[in-house]
Amino acid sequence: MGNCKHCIIKELNSLRTLTNEELKCISSHKNEMTFKKGDVIFKEGMMLNGVYCISKGKCKLTKLSPNGKEQIVKFIKTGDMLGYRSVLGEEPVNLSVVALEDMDACFIPKKDIFDSIQHNKDFSKDMFKVVCSDLKEANSTIADMAQKTVRERLADTLLFLDETFGEDKEGNIDIKLSREEIANVIGTATESAIRLLSDLKKEGVICLMGKKIKIENKTALRKIGNGF
Amino acid sequence: MGNCKHCIIKELNSLRTLTNEELKCISSHKNEMTFKKGDVIFKEGMMLNGVYCISKGKCKLTKLSPNGKEQIVKFIKTGDMLGYRSVLGEEPVNLSVVALEDMDACFIPKKDIFDSIQHNKDFSKDMFKVVCSDLKEANSTIADMAQKTVRERLADTLLFLDETFGEDKEGNIDIKLSREEIANVIGTATESAIRLLSDLKKEGVICLMGKKIKIENKTALRKIGNGF
DNA sequence: ATAGCTATATGACAATTATCATAATTTATA
DNA sequence: TATAAATTATGATAATTGTCATATAGCTAT
Numbered sequence: 001m002g003n004c005k006h007c008i009i010k011e012l013n014s015l016r017t018l019t020n021e022e023l024k025c026i027s028s029h030k031n032e033m034t035f036k037k038g039d040v041i042f043k044e045g046m047m048l049n050g051v052y053c054i055s056k057g058k059c060k061l062t063k064l065s066p067n068g069k070e071q072i073v074k075f076i077k078t079g080d081m082l083g084y085r086s087v088l089g090e091e092p093v094n095l096s097v098v099a100l101e102d103m104d105a106c107f108i109p110k111k112d113i114f115d116s117i118q119h120n121k122d123f124s125k126d127m128f129k130v131v132c133s134d135l136k137e138a139n140s141t142i143a144d145m146a147q148k149t150v151r152e153r154l155a156d157t158l159l160f161l162d163e164t165f166g167e168d169k170e171g172n173i174d175i176k177l178s179r180e181e182i183a184n185v186i187g188t189a190t191e192s193a194i195r196l197l198s199d200l201k202k203e204g205v206i207c208l209m210g211k212k213i214k215i216e217n218k219t220a221l222r223k224i225g226n227g228f
Numbered sequence: 229m230g231n232c233k234h235c236i237i238k239e240l241n242s243l244r245t246l247t248n249e250e251l252k253c254i255s256s257h258k259n260e261m262t263f264k265k266g267d268v269i270f271k272e273g274m275m276l277n278g279v280y281c282i283s284k285g286k287c288k289l290t291k292l293s294p295n296g297k298e299q300i301v302k303f304i305k306t307g308d309m310l311g312y313r314s315v316l317g318e319e320p321v322n323l324s325v326v327a328l329e330d331m332d333a334c335f336i337p338k339k340d341i342f343d344s345i346q347h348n349k350d351f352s353k354d355m356f357k358v359v360c361s362d363l364k365e366a367n368s369t370i371a372d373m374a375q376k377t378v379r380e381r382l383a384d385t386l387l388f389l390d391e392t393f394g395e396d397k398e399g400n401i402d403i404k405l406s407r408e409e410i411a412n413v414i415g416t417a418t419e420s421a422i423r424l425l426s427d428l429k430k431e432g433v434i435c436l437m438g439k440k441i442k443i444e445n446k447t448a449l450r451k452i453g454n455g456f
Numbered sequence: 457a458t459a460g461c462t463a464t465a466t467g468a469c470a471a472t473t474a475t476c477a478t479a480a481t482t483t484a485t486a
Numbered sequence: 487t488a489t490a491a492a493t494t495a496t497g498a499t500a501a502t503t504g505t506c507a508t509a510t511a512g513c514t515a516t
Contacts, residue, residue, distance in 0.1 A: 063371040066454045071371035089360025094367060117356075118349050128345075131359050132317025138366035139322060143291040143299035145373035146415020150473065179494060187374020189474050194495060210482080210494095226294045378503065407464065417504050422465060438464095438512080457516105464511070474501070482493065 003027050004106075009055045012079025014130055017122035022112070031107040035059075041097040041105075042083070048093055050109040052082040057103030058165070058175060061095040062184070072185040074134075075100075075164060075175075084127065085134070087113060100175065145187055148227070153186045154196050155225035158206065162215055172212040200224075231255050232334075237283045240307025242358055245350035250340070259335040263287075269325040269333075270311070276321055278337040280310040285331030286393070286403060289323040290412070300413040302362075303328075303392060303403075309358070315341060316359065328403065376455070378416045382424050383453035385413050386434065390443055400440040428452075 004023040010016050018026070033052075035041055041059060042048060054076055061074040073095055076082050086093040087110045116123045144153060158173070165175040177185075183193035197213075200206045205221055207214040215221060232251040238244050246254070261280075263269055269287060270276060282304055289302040301323055304310050314321040315338045344351045372381060386401070393403040405413075411421035425441075428434045433449055435442040443449060 063367060065371050065375040067375065069375050071374050073367050073370055085360050085363050088356040089364065090357060091360070091364065094364045117352070121346050124345070124352060128316040128356070128359070129318060131356070131363060132313050132319070135313055135359060135363045135366060136317065136319065136322045138363060138370060139291060139301050142301055142366060142369050142373055143293050145370055146299050147293040147295065147297050149471095190493095191475080191495085192473060194493095195473095198495075418463090419465085419505080420503060422463095423503095426465075459516090460514085462511100462513075465509080466507100467509100468507080469505085471504070472502080475499085477498080478496085480493100480495070482491100484489100484491070486487105486489080 002032070004030065007055075009053060009079055013053065013081050014123060014126040015053060015081070017126050018116055018120060022116050022120060022123075025115075026108055026112050029109050029112055033105050033107055035099040035103040035105070037099055037101050039099045039103075041099060041103075042093055043096045044094060046093045048083045048086045048110070050107050051084050051087050051113055052105045052107055054078055054080050054082060055104045055106060057105075058100045059097050059103060060100055060181070061097050063095055070184050071187060072181060073138075077165065081130070084113070085131065088117075088127065088131065100177070148225075150186060150188045150192055151196050151199075152225050152227055153188075154182075154193065154200070155221045157182065157185050158200075158213065158215060159218065159221055159225060161213075162218075167214075170212075170214065172209075172214045176211050178211065230260070232258065235283075237281060237307055241281065241309050242351060242354040243281060243309070245354050246344055246348060250344050250348060250351075253343075254336055254340050257337050257340055261333050261335055263327040263331040263333070265327055265329050267327045267331075269327060269331075270321055271324045272321060274321050276311045276314045276338070278335050279312050279315050279341055280333045280335055282306055282308050282310060283332045283334060285333075286328045287325050287331060288328055288409070289325050291323055298412050299415060300409060301366075305393065312341070312355065313359065313362070316345075316355065328405070373415055376453075378414060378420055379424050379427075380453050380455055381414045381416075382410075382421065382428070383449045385410065386428075386441065386443060387446070387449055387453060389441075390446075395442075398440075398442065400437075400442045404439050406439065 004010060004027045005020055035057070041052070044064060056078055058075060058077045060072050061076065062070045062072050064070055076097070082097065083093070117127060144156060148156070161175055162173045165173060168174050179194050179197070180190045183190045186193060197206070197208060201208050205217045205224070207216050232238060232255045233248055263285070269280070272292060284306055286303060286305045287310070288300050289304065290298045290300050292298055304325070310325065311321070345355060372384060376384070389403055390401045393401060396402050407422050407425070408418045411418040414421060425434070425436060429436050433445045433452070435444050
């Protein structure tokens with residue numbers, strides 16, 4: 001069992017504000033876990049007994065609509081925490097989480113989280129900021145979903161993925177998503193996503209090589225995202 | 229200046245968890261305000277120095293998209309708090325708020341809110357629940373916006389408005405919105421909203437009398453909202 | 457009360473997007 | 487490696503939604 005005190009991952013999230021005392025406590029309670037690509041980490045409706053600190057890998061948070069289509073609502077990556085919405089809200093989970101690649105994570109029991117929220121005002125403040133920031137983002141997404149065309153949303157999504165996950169050595173967006181998953185982020189039919197990606201390729205704005213996507217002209221993509 | 233200790237409005241929100249000591253403090257700092265229908269309470273981009281406790285009236289929270297269209301993201305009514313996302317997140321406001329009818333509110337400086345968050349664990353817990361609940365709702369809305377048709381979203385919206393604002397003596401939904409505002413909730417063109425409302429009327433699911441809308445068949449409306 | 461404005465309503469048409477069909481390509485598996 | 491299965495790609499067409507035009511109803515201010 002590693003000691004959280006020396007873990008560099010926590011520097012990437014709110015756990016950085018914890019005292020040595022609190023970290024010691026978490027070290028002894030935490031549960032190290034691994035997930036394989038495709039594994040379901042948790043499912044809509046479940047109660048969560050703690051939060052995950054993601055030390056490696058990426059996952060998608062999805063919601064199932066009544067018609068059976070999956071909507072990708074958010075991505076989580078190395079350094080992010082996962083599950084705090086449910087734990088802090090003391091409600092069942094409202095999203096399902098599936099690993100997009102092999103993952104490592106530490107599970108921290110909710111008692112430790114609540115203890116620190118109560119006694120460590122820095123941690124409490126930071127967690128408020130995280131949840132509030134999520135809420136701000138979600139509100140923007142609602143407006144975008146409601147007002148923008150599929151083509152605009154595709155452009156925004158590509159820019160978002162590029163910014164969030166960075167690029168590999170060849171400049172490709174560093175996340176591997178199927179066309180169906182891209183469609184499920186945008187909220188459109190898979191065929192529409194494929195077609196519009198082809199269009200962007202023909203226009204020379206992006207480059208497609210299998211699942212790899214490279215943005216050739218960020219400025220043009222931004223313009224498209226804003227409706228020009 | 230009224231004394232918060234005896235205010236019944238606070239029983240409707242997280243302020244109910246405050247101690248007499250804290251309420252006394254807020255009583256002496258709070259600022260009673262009124263707004264006329266159409267008044268802008270605050271605007272996207274502003275910094276907020278506190279939160280509002282709404283003692284009377286309704287308002288809409290809107291976001292402007294790059295193309296200039298307004299999206300209504302949320303409604304606030306009597307008993308709700310307003311502005312906590314920005315204050316707790318220590319960020320500028322991301323939504324504009326406009327009064328839908330004459331309103332009364334108390335403005336509470338953020339210092340008092342932060343003090344209570346730090347020292348009153350019930351209040352802190354409750355505020356987490358409120359923000360987390362907002363986030364949960366927002367995530368559902370994202371999925372609905374992305375996956376549902378305009379007609380489905382209209383049905384959902386009518387049911388939501390009915391549930392949120394209740395009905396007057398004649399059974400009409402107890403909020404007065406223009407067709408344009410209804411369109412801005414759904415995320416569609418005003419003409420489309422008007423047309424689909426007419427359709428629902430022809431089908432006998434709702435009854436329209438000027439701005440007054442009455443749901444005649446809730447079950448049918450729910451079915452429509454779920455894609456049948 | 458009436459002129460002028462705004463909101464609501466509806467038709468006609470265009471643009472966008474979804475659906476279904478089928479082919480080409482990639483990936484997984486025996 | 488060969489074969490099956492899944493994914494990606496593209497065409498054809500239908501359904502949905504947006505835009506523009508115009509008519510009507512309702513409200514506001516002199």
